[in-house]
Amino acid sequence: MNSQAIDIFEKARPRLFGLAYRLLGTVDDAEDAVQDCYVKWINQDLETLDNPDGWLTTTCTHLCLDTLKSARKSRTDYVGPWLPEPLHTTTDQTPESEAVRSSSLTTAFLLLLERLNPKERAAYLLHVIFGTPHKEIAITLGVSEAASRKLVSRAKSLISQDIQRFDPPMELQKTLLKAFFSAVKTGNLETLTTILADDVEFTSDGGGKVPASRRVLVGLDTLFHTIKVILQSNWSVKEPRFTEINASAGLELLEDGKVVTSITIGLNADEKINRIYVVRNPDKLNAKSTYPAP
Numbered sequence: 001m002n003s004q005a006i007d008i009f010e011k012a013r014p015r016l017f018g019l020a021y022r023l024l025g026t027v028d029d030a031e032d033a034v035q036d037c038y039v040k041w042i043n044q045d046l047e048t049l050d051n052p053d054g055w056l057t058t059t060c061t062h063l064c065l066d067t068l069k070s071a072r073k074s075r076t077d078y079v080g081p082w083l084p085e086p087l088h089t090t091t092d093q094t095p096e097s098e099a100v101r102s103s104s105l106t107t108a109f110l111l112l113l114e115r116l117n118p119k120e121r122a123a124y125l126l127h128v129i130f131g132t133p134h135k136e137i138a139i140t141l142g143v144s145e146a147a148s149r150k151l152v153s154r155a156k157s158l159i160s161q162d163i164q165r166f167d168p169p170m171e172l173q174k175t176l177l178k179a180f181f182s183a184v185k186t187g188n189l190e191t192l193t194t195i196l197a198d199d200v201e202f203t204s205d206g207g208g209k210v211p212a213s214r215r216v217l218v219g220l221d222t223l224f225h226t227i228k229v230i231l232q233s234n235w236s237v238k239e240p241r242f243t244e245i246n247a248s249a250g251l252e253l254l255e256d257g258k259v260v261t262s263i264t265i266g267l268n269a270d271e272k273i274n275r276i277y278v279v280r281n282p283d284k285l286n287a288k289s290t291y292p293a294p
Contacts, residue, residue, distance in 0.1 A: 008052050009041055015130065016060045018105075022125050023064040023118075024071065025084035025110055026284070033063045057132070058140040061122050068118045075114075079208025081216055083277055084110040085284040086245045086262040091170070103167060104129045105247040107277045108266045112159040119143075120158070123151035168267045173249035174242065176273055177265055181251055184227050185236045192227070196220060197274035207281030210260075223276075235261075259285045 016037060020030035037060040049055050075082050084107060091102050103109065104125075113121050119141055126132040126140065127148075134148040141148065176195055183191040202223050206212025217223055238253035238260065245252075245264050253261035262285060266275030279285065 002046075005041070005044075005046050008046075009038060009056065012053055012056050016056060019057070019125060019130065020060055020064050021087060022104060022110065022113065022129070023061075023121060024067055025114075027085050027087060029067055029071070030064075033060055033067060036063050051136075054136055054139065057126070057136070061126070061140050065118050065122060068121075079206070080212055080214040081203045081205055082114075082207075083107060083203060083205035083279050083284075084246070086250065086264070086279055089244050089247050091244065091247050102247040106266070107246055107248070107264050108275055109163070110246070112162060115158050116155050120151050120155040123148055124155035124159075127152045128156070168271065170244075170249055172271065173265065173267065176267065176271075177249045177251055177263070178242065180265065180273060180276075181235070181240060181263075184231050187228060187232050189224055189227075192224070193220070195273055196223070197268050197270070197272040200272075200274050200276065202226065202276045202278070204278040205281050205284070207283060209282055210280045212278070212280050261285075 013034060016034050017030055020033040021027065024030050024033065037056060040059055041056065044055070046052065087105065089102075089105060113124075116124065122141060123137055126137050127134065132140075134145045134152075137143075137148040137152075138145045141151070143151070179191060179195050182188070183195070198220055199218065200220060200223055202213070202217040204212040204217075213226070217226060235253060238255055241252045241254055241259075243250050243252060245262060248264050251263040252259045253263070260280065260282075262279040264277045265273045266277075268274040
């Protein structure tokens with residue numbers, strides 16, 4: 001393959017990975033889809049392609065849709081709540097124009113996408129997040145332009161009312177996450193009352209491989225009980241490392257230098273924590289790569 005073809009692919013790689021990760025929810029599956037796309041790409045004759053970027057997008061999307069077919073069954077059989085794999089990101093240099101794309105990496109947003117069928121998810125991401133025209137989406141998904149518009153419209157109706165409209169600054173997220181961790185360690189329920197929403201939801205993903213709640217915990221009283229009985233003693237002996245996860249403030253808990261827990265939060269318009277996402281499934285932790293918010 002000539003250098004021009006390699007340059008085209010490498011320029012497209014971050015976008016392809018970003019699309020694949022949002023579609024699949026795991027880093028390994030997204031990287032596999034991009035690599036498989038590359039393998040197909042190196043066997044193409046550039047001279048026959050009018051729109052190389054379109055070809056790459058279509059190929060990567062098809063690979064992801066094939067993976068989703070099997071993934072949806074495994075999600076059905078999953079033990080306890082399923083959360084996307086934590087993605088280490090860097091958004092310090094993300095321009096304002098990319099803010100919407102970065103916000104679509106949050107755990108809360110990725111969970112909303114789970115409500116959509118594969119074609120709805122692909123159409124929504126391609127059009128709303130990546131700005132792909134319906135004409136190109138129609139080619140990618142093998143549907144008419146009218147059908148593409150319907151897919152996006154249906155997807156919007158299913159998730160738009162629950163999209164977090166309050167986009168808190170990263171510093172505020174960090175401040176509240178640090179306060180939450182400190183209060184859990186010390187069992188300071190008074191502080192927790194001031195930073196947690198009354199309807200706070202606590203979701204923990206252990207995948208059946210490590211202890212974790214098998215249902216979403218809702219409400220302060222329920223969470224207080226969990227903090228006093230389980231989290232306080234467990235978290236207080238772990239080494240904390242604050243980082244950026246899924247374009248949000250994140251916290252990792254380490255044991256013997258290995259990440260055993262990943263934590264992100266969501267905030268409501270009152271600047272209180274209303275969502276807590278805890279990933280404990282070891283298969284989803286200790287990814288070595290860090291990505292610019294793609």
